[in-house]
Amino acid sequence: MLAALPIDDVLPQLVAAVRDRRVAVLVAPPGAGKTTRVPGALRDAGVVTGEIVVLQPRRLAARLAATRVASERRVELGGEVGYEVRFDRKVSAATQIRFVTEGVLTRRLLSDPELRGVGCVIIDEFHERHLDGDLALALVARLRERRPELALVVMSATLDAEPVAAYLGDAAPAPDGAPAPIIRSEGRVFPVTVEHLDQPDDRHLGKQIAGAVRRIAQANLDGDVLVFLPGAGEIRRATEDLADVAATFDLAVLPLHGDLTVDEQDRAVKPAKQRKVILSTNVAETSVTIDGVVCVIDSGLARIARHSPWSGLPSLQIEPVSRASCAQRAGRAGRTRPGRVVRLYTKHDHDTRRAFEVPEIGRTDLAGAALELHGAGLAGLGALRWYEAPPAVAAAAAEELLARLGAIADGTITALGRRMLRFPVHPRLGRIVCEAEGRGVAKEACVIAALVGARELRLERRGPQGAAKISAPSDLIEDLDALLDARSHHLRADRLRRDGLDIATAHTVDKTAKQLERIARDERPAPASDEDVDRELQIAILSGFPDRVGKRRSPRSADIVFAGGGSGTLAASSAVVDAELMVAVDVAETGARGAASRVQIRRASAIEASWLLDLYLDRIEERDELVWNAQKNRVERIVQMTYDGLAIDEQRDVEGARRAGRPAAELLARQAIAAGIEKFVDRDELAQWRARVTLVAKVAPNSGLVAPTDDHLAEVIGRACEGAISFEELRKSSLLALLDAGLGEHRALVDRLAPTHLGLPRRRRVEIHYELDQPPWIASRMQDFFGLARAPAVGDGRVPLVLHLLAPNQRPVQVTQDLPGFWVKHYPGLRKQLMRRYPKHAWPEDPTALIDGER
Incomplete structure (x- = not known):
């Protein structure tokens, strides 16, 4: 006689739902017995014709569940009840209840789209929302359109059942449009005391666990302790940290994770005379029920399946688990009697965690699923009606990758893609x-x-x-x-x-x-x-x-x-x-x-x-072009072979750029203009020339001369670049002479109306300074202007010069355009000061009279 389990009370309702609607959603807490009792109940009731396939999220859960069901039904494992996981199977032609991992069912659906010989599919622990689970659900729902007699049951402990029931109802519509039936088992929950840390503990995780186990053992521990850790590495380190505590309190420290041998896993799960401390990954969170557990120590961490955006390959990252997972773990302590939960994190930490894990379909690489669908003759991910559709960007990325790998072409799987499907890897x-x-x-x-x-x-x-x-x-x-x-x-x-x-x-x-x-x-x-x-x-x-x-x-x-x-x-x-x-x-x-x-x-x-x-010859491009070498400031010819824009072979030819002629000159000109013409001529000389030409264009508007613009300067640079390929050659080309020559017939007019120098009575040549939007000016000693009654001018006398009159020490004494006024108003007073300061210099009373003296 089997021991009574909470799920037994609702099994008649589930059998009726499957008989009448062929679809159902079952919600039952951890330890209620849904995994072990539901498949046998459906078979024994005769509402299913054919094999019952039960999906489990993990290999360990599939094997242990099959072992438990076989034991309860008093049959040999591999006979009526068996399991099939990646690279391991124990089934026979007589198998009627087959526990499988999600990927195994997916591959079977794709290789045998009709699921011949299968009468019912049970998707267990659907709340974990693995990609393979979502894919299996979508494929079975699609199959039921052709095989309405195929039963489909979705089970979970913490599932939001209504959306799933609506989805199943759409897949198998009732005459009145009702969703799939929802059956709930309240379970048998014993009181569980939950303890949180007052503040975060910075010690190594293994040390925290050792301390918690010691406290629990000192409080008269009368059962087993289940410890949730992120992974096998943390389990090994915690085992070492627990050595002293285990020896003191006579505890057996046993690991439990998917990479262990069958015997090692069984030692952790089966009852023992010695009290056990079971160090487990999240495999014990669902499906796997361990009798005798009275206390759970929860690290609050797990290795969560992610994928590298770079490669698409899966990876496991240690992250805090969701509040739903925390509740699942706590439920393992109160299955058969009152229990105790020690959480190695604060209550605030718990309360601020996400409610549920993000479904894998929204955070993982989809290339594998897309290839499997193409292999089944479907048009990729978009061919299914998903419970929750994958992100469009991720689906497009999956298709693009498969095309790059040669697995699909024009949306259809290739022979290479079919060969790739043989291997259960990315x-x-x-x-x-x-x-x-x-x-x-x-x-x-x-x-x-x-x-x-x-x-x-x-x-x-x-x-x-x-x-x-x-x-x-x-x-x-x-x-x-x-x-x-x-x-x-x-x-x-x-x-x-x-x-x-x-x-x-x-x-x-x-x-x-x-x-x-x-x-x-x-x-x-x-x-x-x-x-x-x-x-x-x-x-x-x-x-x-x-x-x-x-x-x-x-x-x-x-x-x-x-x-x-x-x-x-x-x-x-x-x-x-x-x-x-x-x-x-x-x-x-x-x-x-x-x-x-x-x-x-x-x-x-x-x-x-x-x-x-x-x-990948189709992705190779050859380039033969002129490029600018910014380090050497020159044009070079480059012969380049690129793969997706990346140069994989390259040859540079400097003289080849010179032979290119005009295109090289144009590239040099563009770079020179961008750098600024000042890099190739003296800045002051260029400003002087530009101001002179601008002044003449203004004072002689009918001459046809136009003030030089940036475009004009660019044209001159372009002419200077002919035959050159580098800034160095451009600097040697005398751009200023080219600018002057570019004036043509106006060159003489500029020299006449805006001369660069003029003579003074006591000085042969004085430089005239020109600036844009400013009057031209000269600077010389005051004595050099003796003998001038009026200020000199340019532009045929229409533009008087600004005079900077300097003392013998070359410091300014006066700046003026009104030389006659200066002589009359200011010179007499200045003359007295200058005579005292510079007695050896001649300071005539009449400055307009030319005098002999030092120069």
Whole structure:
């Protein structure tokens, strides 16, 4: 006789809903028993004909749920009840209840759109809103238009049920237009005491957990403790920190996460005589129920699935979980009796968190889903009626990437795209392996694909201070060599530690690579030498990242310019220190909050320009043009080959620019005009010439002379640039003489009406100063003007000069245009002062009389 569970009370309602409407939404709290009891109830009631497929968000949950259901139904696992997850399955022809991960069902739907032999699909824990879950829901809803007898049940603990019920109702409309039935199980909730920190704890997370477990153990702990941590790395460190507490209170510290072996997972889940402290990732948050847990310690953190906007590859980032997840975790403490929850964060922290996680469809890369839909003959992401449609920008980016990878053409999947679908990895990685198959290096490429999707293998290269100790053409091939060497020593922990490799990452990569190797097939023999193998692998890596090609700004510079625009910095953790061209495989965006982010390339792989020609000739352009070398201030002819706008080969020819003739002169002229004509002539001489010509144009308006404009000056520069290619040559061309010559017949008129010098009674030549919009002026000693009754003038006497009369020490005494008035009004008084100050100089009473004396 099975133990009663809260879900049992509503199973008749669910059976009726499935019988009558073929769709239903079930909401039940954690531990109510929905995962283990619903599939059997539907089968036993006879309302489903065919196999019942139950979707689980995680591999561990699928296996444990199948094991639990098989045990309850007293059948062997793999018989009536089985499971199928990525690279692992335990099913048979007799299997009628099959627990699968979401991706497995998606692939089955795409390979067998009719789901032959399946009578019901149950999507469990839908509130987690994984992309594969949304895709499965949309595909099954679409299938029900052709197979209305196919039952569909959506289950969750914290779901907003009404929108889902409306969606299912639209997919299977009732005669009265009603949404799908909603069945709710209130569960059996025991009181749970929730404790928060008074203030944030800055200690290492493992130390915080050890302290919390010690306090709980001292309070007469009479059951097991479930601790939620972000990931396997934090679990390992917490295990070390708990060693003393475990020894003191006789506690068994057991890890629980998806990368453990089946036996290790079972030890954490199954009852034991010794009290357990189970260190778990969020796999224990839903689906997995662990009997005996009386206390939950919640770090409030998880590794949340994100994706790199750079590569589209998935990544797990440690982030605070939502309030819904906090509630899910707390519910694990009150399943069978009153419980206690210790949250390692403050109540204010909890209350200010987001209510739910953002669905993956709104924050993850969609290229994989789009390729799968194309593989099923659908027109991409837009062909489905989604519960929540993907962002248009993300959907367009997915299609563009698939086209770049050669997986689709004109909106239809290609033969290469179908080959890529064989591999349950991101399309970029599938493209790498497919390319490698054709080059005889598939096995090695499978390892590289696994490495790209994992954390950095070498511990020395991790973190902000990470640095490579060697130089190599490819970070991925360096890691490949390290892993292959580790394999030859059976991945022994001591050997991995000696080589500075992360143990968990090495095992994860090895496992994934072997799974891919079972699918891959070389299409030709392996290359003969290691150098040839590396070359073929580098080309394969390029095929997965054709849109991430970069080039150094200068030899050995860390600054990288990318094809298509943008730039980044090669991190010290990359060993690719010499290659000029490369693909950026692993990139992080850095920068303070609110500041512009910077692209940092953590892993790269060198390429050669000839490979781009071989693989992507359609994206290659040749340019033969004149360019301006800003550093050398000259015109150069450049013959350039570009890939998506990035120069991958370039030759510069200076004399070729000279042979170009007029186009080179025009480019030089544009640069010279932009720089300003003052760079090529004396600034004062140019201003003087321009003011003289402007003055003559004003005083002789009928002469036809026009005051020089900027356009006129530009024309002169253009003539001066003929035959020249550099600023240096332009400076030697005497632009002022060209300006003068450009006056033509007006040159003599300018010299006559606006002379550059004039003579005074006691001085042969005095320079006349001209300024725009100011009267011309001269400056000389007062004695030089003795003998003049009137001020000198230019412009045929129409423009009197301003006279700067200087004392013998060259300091101004008077500035005037009225020389007769000065002689009469001011000179007599000044004469007395000057005679006392300069007695050796002659100071006549009548300054208009020319006198002999010193000059």
